[in-house]
Amino acid sequence: MDQEMARKWLSNTGDLVVEHIDKPNGRVRLYYLSTLADASIVYNELIPKLRLLPLETVGIDEVEKQLGVASSNRVYEVQEAVSRMIHNAIYVHVEGAAFGLAIPSDGTVGRSIQAPEVESVVLGPQIAFVEELNVNLCIIRKYMPTTHLFHERLVAGTEIPVDISVLYLENIVDPENVNTVRQRIQELNVDSHLDSSILAQYITDNERSLFPTLQQTERPDRVIHGLRQGQVAILVEGSPFVLLGPTTLLQFFQSPDDYYLRWVLATFNRIMRMFAMILSLLLTPVYVATLTYHYEMIPADLLLSLAQSRSRVPFPPLWEALLMEIIIELLREAGARLPTKVGQTIGIVGGIVIGQAIVQAGFTSNILIIIVALGALSSFIAPSYMIGSTIRVIRFPMILLAGLLGAMGIVAGFSFLASHLLRQTSLGRPYMYPLYPVRFEDWKDGFIRAPLSSLWLRFKFFNPQQKKRFNREQGQMKKDIDE
Structure with a gap:
């Protein structure tokens, strides 16, 4: 591959560097992209080693031996050489040789490993994944030093190929799940992927559903547990x-921290998350439906307080609630998009100032401010950001149904939501398990988190090859002996 051909294949890129050995038209050339490869390897290792050889007489075999390069690094086609260079390699070309050598290198700057930011950690490893695939694989390998951990490397994207790694424990996983994932990735016919979130939308069972059917996590302990x-x-x-x-x-309301806590505390936290989800969906719609159609359900003392609070409000409860929900969402989005310190200020100060000003101006009542704030706070309790966002979106049609049909609208909304969830699947498996189909034996690690000694069977939902996580009888015998 000569210099003109390399520039042709790389579209005359400005970061292509060509090093000649010994003389301007030297017999050995090194090609690399300065923005990707580590130049120190070229000048501190490769060139000094090559200068020890009589380059005008030796062949590619001697160069390969001198550099200590494995035969798997041989490159026979120009396209392959360019592809290796795009993936950080340094290409060594010997004039007249049947093949060249691609030497792996990585000069890119990556983010250092830090604590999770999206999924906060109370107990457990203070470590999160980064943007580099090999680093993430190293993290998982470090915490799972087993030969049963299988790694399949796939490539997706026709114009901009992206590496995708599929990991599973071959002695535990159901092969049908692996085949489903592999088939959906291989059948993709798109130009490129930029993120796992985009890939999840391509391979999900129902891309029109608001509910995520694949978990997204930045925590290695959650991945290892899965x-x-x-x-x-x-x-x-x-x-x-x-x-x-x-x-x-149910797994979207579970956190890895649940397994680090005592089972009573973990169970309490899970129940609180379920309660918060229902509260977030029902609180504002019940307020709207009750004030619009069902005054008789309100106690007399509370009805008097509501009447006084709403005496200056010119809007019906439906528009009043929608106005406040939209303001809350605007504050949340502004706090998420602004820099961290400014975002926190907007969220706290903006909420207090705007809330007080709206009440004083007579646009809403104090009671609705409390209800909307509780509903918004409840939606943030979910450990998964995706499911929390889904709950906040669903709250709007529930409010509309409550304002139009009252209690019947809330019942209709929940009926539609239940029928939709019962039809959903995740990689072909029922999304509402263990509620549908009903499997009471798996409730001990669903709605609640039973003591770890009781979780000796794996979740039947995954159809694992090895049903038992450990031998319960031997564990009990060992405990009796120790006592």
Whole structure:
């Protein structure tokens, strides 16, 4: 491959560097992209080693031996050489040789490993994934030093190929789940992927649904727990989030911290999250429906307080509630998009100032301010950002139904929501498990978190090859001996 051909294939890129050995038209040339490869390897290792050889007489075999390059690094086609260079390699070309050498290198700057920011950690490892695929694989390998951990590398994207890694424990996972993931990725016919979130939308069972059917996490302990249960992990180059599937709706309200706490505390936290989800969906719609159609349901003392609070409000309860919900969403979005310190100020000060000003201006009542704030706060309790966002969106049609049909509208909304969830699947498996189909034995790690000694069976939802996580009888015998 000569210099003109290299520039032709790389579209005359400005970061292509060509090093000649010994003389301007030297017999050995080194090609690399200065923005990707580590130049110190070229000048501190490769060139000094090559200068020790009589380059005008030796062949490619002697160069290969001198550099200590494996035969797997041989490159026979120009296209392959360019592809290796785009993926950080340094290409060594010997004039007249049948093949060249691609030496791996990485001069890119990556983010250092830090604590999770989206999924906060109370107890457990203070470590999160980064944007580099190999670093993420290293993290998982470090915490799972087992030969049963299988790694399949796939490529997706016709114009801009992106590396995708599929991980699973081959002695536990259901092969059908692996085949489903592999088939959906291989059948993709798109130009490129930029993130695991985009990939999740392509391979999900129902892309029109608001509910996520694949877990996204930046926490290695959640991924390791999922792999041990029989889930399949999908890692994408350039994304700090890992996909886990199949999954159920209940798993979006579970946190890895649940397994670090005592079972009573973990169970209490899970029940609180379920209660918060229902509260977030029902609180504002019930307020609207009650004030619009069902005054008789309100106690007399509370009705008097409501009447006094709404005496200056010119809007009906429906428009009043929608106005406040929209303001809350505007504050939330502004706080998320602004820099961290400014965003916190907007969220706290803006909420207090705007809320007080709206009440004084007579646009809303104090009671609705409290209700909307509680509903918004409840939606943030979910450990998963995706499911929290889904709950906030669903709250708007529920408010509209409550304002138009009253209690019947709320019942109709919940009926439609239940029928939709019962039809959903995750990689072909029922999304509402263990509620549908009913499996009471799996409730001990669903709605509640039973003592760890009781979780000796893996979740049947994943159809694992090994049903038992540990031998319960031997564990009990050991405990009796120790006592």
